[in-house]
Amino acid sequence: MYWGFVKRAPKKWQEWGFEWFYRLLSELSRLQNQLKLLRYLGYHISGHL
Secondary structure (H helix, E strand, O other): OOOOOOOOOOHHHHHHOOHHHHHHHHOHHHHHHHHHHHHHHHHHHHOOO
16 A cells, blocks of 8 residues: 555535545545445444444
8 A cells, every 4th residue: 555645536526515525536446345334334323344
């Protein structure tokens, strides 16, 4: 992983506050990790952990 060397989103995406969404779409591995996190939180909140 290359922290600090990630290509920034276009200026409009930054102005609209959607840079995180742009990066999520451009880096599919991040999307998979976020889905795993949501699944974990769902188990934790429901008490199935």
